[in-house]
Amino acid sequence: MVDFMHRVGFNAYVYAPKNDPVHRNRWREPYTNVEWAQFGRLARHARDVGVEFIFGLSALKFSYTNPAHLMTLRSKLREAKARGIRSFALMLDDLPKNFSHSEDVTVFPDLARAQAWLVNELVQDLDPDGEFYFCPTQYFGSGNSTYLWALGASLTPRAQVFWTGRKECSPTITAADLGRVSDVLRRKVVIWDNFPVNDLDMQHDLHVAPLVGRAPELPEVAGGYFAAAGALSATSRIALRTTAAYLRDPYGYNPVAAFRDAVRVSTASSQEAAAVAFLADLARRHPLVSRSSVLYHSLWPAIDAFWAARGGPPEEAGPDVPGRPAMSDVPPDERPLRQIVRDMELHAYTLFRLQDPVLRRNLAPWTAKLAGWARVAKYALGALDNPGDARAREYVLEEIPLVRENFHWVAGDTFDTFARRCVWSAERASERASEPGQPVRETA
Template sequence: MSVGLGVVEGFYGRPWSFGARKRIVRLLGDVGLDTYGYAPKSDPLHRARWWEPLGVDQLRAFEELASVARDAGVRIVYGIAPERLFGGRANLKPGSTLGDARFEQLVARCVSLVARGIASFMLLFDDTWPTVVPRFASSRIGERHAAVASALVERLRAVDPSASVTVVPAIYSGRASALSAGARAYLHGLATKGDFSLAWTGPRIFSPYITAREVEAFAKAAGRAVWIWNNAIANDWLPLATGEALGLAGRCRLCFGPVANLAHGAIDASSGVLLNGAREPVVTEVALTAWAEQVRAPTPAGRDADAALSRALDRTFGNAGALVAQLAEQVRGHPIAAAHVRGARPIQEIALRARAGIPGARSALESALVELATLESRLRGALGGHPGWEDLEGTAAKVALVSKALLAKLRNDPDAKRLLKETTAHRWSTSLDELLHDL
């Protein structure tokens, strides 16, 4: 199964609403992309309680989404994760597929969606024991996953001959040359049965760059066609790593892109690319709009990621695009997947000159901070009822707060200590925060 080009809602955290999904599906069609993958890891019916049947309201919502997708020329790939790290009896039995009660529940879920116009499916075996501890990976586990996928597509094609299945394997990242013996055995086992493609995130889970040669090498090692699950804007990692996984309020950071971690040749070498969405739908819309322009460009000169991102902001936010661009500049790049495109922001360069005592730099820094301190209120006024304001509000508030704290620090204002304390407590993170320690 070739997954095409598009987006996968494949992050941990609050899933998108169906309204946001419809908006994104329409956008995909408008910008020339063709696939929406449904795999929100924190939706209980996707992973934690995958075996439960979908309710009437949920089925109706998917039917409506499928209708929107048909009109837009977009395919929906419905994802379900039938194994978990601590799944116990909830997981599929190791020894059987056909006839097993859990497998029949998997089939029933998918058949209920076929009846609503969705015929493409994604089985996710990611973030299970072979993922976390690669030495637990084995050919036996790979063979079992292949058997499940093969049996599922056989059953679904009895209902709809066009039905297809793709797999997110337990081993889904890493260079072919660096795979452990267990990982290789797992992939060999996965190649023993059926005809389905595999997802791969690149050399790393958050890959700074993915080349055509790396795609081809992994596909050869896996014995399968490979599509790229690109985490270039995925931002669920920060809140999870800073407390959310333990039930606490973790830190958050927006990520608009630019998507600059994928060689153009890697697209041709793969069976598709799905950009894993950010938690914020409107941020994902911006990134998809920019990336679609890069994908369509016939020459390297037309694939300027920064220029595409600038135009995407204008398209998404209209007259407020320039203001949102100021905000996006404070979260430019991805701290893991795209550290190489982050670079120094203009305000950081001004701050360096001010620290060096260059004449006029301190005054220029104050002026820049005054402008950023009012960015939140200007954005609020410009965006009005735009659905994206909710996604941007936290970061805009943090930029304003940090700017005010930095101004107070520069001016030796007695209020500086209080403001600095408030910035530390704020959930949202920006690159502007780094100046709190540098000035």
């Protein structure tokens, strides 16, 4: 990841994973000598390629009146400095908004001033050429709270403060958003952009998409810009390439072109690039896309043309997928959708065999979901083409729940609904065929 950052222009890396228990949950436990040696090697490599390595500190249930707690953090800071690390970040995000120890209330008027005291103490141990970043407990919102006012009045000017925008994962970030909180904190805030991160309740969302919703003047009004990668390194790098493109030329940034370029350089062939782009279009649920448009993938015109060619979907099947875009005004034609179903199988085949083994592993759960929906759609078309075969309809209804057991999000209920409509149509065709003098409809 550090080498990738160097190639695309990022120049700082923060080590602060919450899934490292010694970083956060068990922060009072020391790292082993083996781990410190690894940190040292990583920091040296980052320095060699022009990337600043920033070592993250955190502290659950920190006692501001217990000298041993402060000493533990200072000890980690000293150990890191001994390995050549010069910059640090104190991460107090996603913590309770009140003191964890009653003794602290007797010394500090509020949590903000206690946290500012802690930051100011740690900054004293910083070398002159080092940077210190702080993620406060309140790191998103309107930026005009009592907590932030107190923090701004008490923090040393050497501390730079992270901010994610109006939301934890902000669909948009504007200069006005930053201006308000920067005024309150008395310094230019550093953007901590929570994209393409996909942890916790977002773990089933792919987040392979371009950065959007960022005003072009942000690099001018922010104290810095950090992007939070997800745990899946190869898929994160596709999205991060678009962030790098935005930061290189925010006024000329084109998300569509940047994403197309990112996919192309992340894959080994045009066939691989087409498969990744196809999957990304269907797995488009992420924080920068509104909930009302997550189903706006490119397959709807073909689906609408398919049903238009058959006189409309069967009324017995009930309403269409909630949240789908408006019906397309397209000529009736079954062929485009039938070709797309074949393409889905080919794209899944390609994705299962990507040359980059990390990207292949990262995409595997979503690839499996895509392959599953391709089977469902193929079986559904087969049932529709053979209305006299009741077992063909059963295959469809048996396959749907098997695919749905994979919770990784690909196109929502698009193919589930389409397949059930095919089953309804096949049943009605079968019933008509059994009536005297009623021909079975020929397939396109």
